[in-house]
Amino acid sequence: MWDEEDGFYYDVLRLPDGSASRLKVRSIVGMLPLCATTVVEPWQRERPPYTTARYLARLQRMPHLRQDIHPTGPGHYGLADRGMIALVRPDRLRRILSRILDENEFLSPYGIRAVSRYHAENPYVVRVHGEEFRVDYLPAESNSGMSGGNSNWRGPIWMPVNIMLTRALLQFYLYYGDDFKVECPTGSGNLMNLFEVSRVAKLIQLSYLDPKTALELGRVAAFPP
Numbered sequence: 001m002w003d004e005e006d007g008f009y010y011d012v013l014r015l016p017d018g019s020a021s022r023l024k025v026r027s028i029v030g031m032l033p034l035c036a037t038t039v040v041e042p043w044q045r046e047r048p049p050y051t052t053a054r055y056l057a058r059l060q061r062m063p064h065l066r067q068d069i070h071p072t073g074p075g076h077y078g079l080a081d082r083g084m085i086a087l088v089r090p091d092r093l094r095r096i097l098s099r100i101l102d103e104n105e106f107l108s109p110y111g112i113r114a115v116s117r118y119h120a121e122n123p124y125v126v127r128v129h130g131e132e133f134r135v136d137y138l139p140a141e142s143n144s145g146m147s148g149g150n151s152n153w154r155g156p157i158w159m160p161v162n163i164m165l166t167r168a169l170l171q172f173y174l175y176y177g178d179d180f181k182v183e184c185p186t187g188s189g190n191l192m193n194l195f196e197v198s199r200v201a202k203l204i205q206l207s208y209l210d211p212k213t214a215l216e217l218g219r220v221a222a223f224p225p
Helices: 042-046 049-061 090-100 159-179 194-198 202-208 211-222
Strands: 011-014 020-023 037-040 083-086 124-128 131-135 181-183 191-193
Touching (some): 020 124, 042 049, 083 159, 181 194, 191 194
Antiparallel strands (some): 011 020, 037 083, 124 131, 181 191
16 A cells, blocks of 8 residues: 555555554565556557556546556556556556665665665554554564574565566656656755666566676675665
8 A cells, every 4th residue: 555655655554443544564465466458559559449448447436546546548648648446546556666776775786785785773563452563674584483483574685576566667668768867865955866766676687697797796686785
């Protein structure tokens, strides 16, 4: 669920009594909506006219849905007359990227962390029925025996997630071109288009290295500082 105050997506915990609360853990959960993104080329709209018409008609019948997704349809075409089907609006995209590209949060020298480094000093703690649960930033070994001591979701870099994020950024770049730029890293004053930002996920470059070099770098990249 989108949190307007934090500019990020969070999980929602729903309890049997019907109450609900947001679990404000800054993790890959907040980035995954970016991956629901695809560019629609003009020829792709023209080839299945019935499907395109049904899609646009459905949007017209559901104005509340249109408020929470990326503008789409006639009047909202981008570079080279491309369309866009995406969950994340442009204003939300900027706010999410400001966290992803922050070196004190998700951006590491080797890619995007699974959990924000913010939680190293600020662990997230929630209490349910008198029992305490917490999420720390754990880029290497776990501090508990949960899941066999596996902390893979608590900080290390996940190459598949980095690949999906890279694909999403490239899709947005095909739509916006050089008109959409963000600071990278956040706070640096260095503006980049989304193609340039996508190259920051250096872990993706492992696929172009020889196996021995990739293995050595992989050991470092898997557990970033």
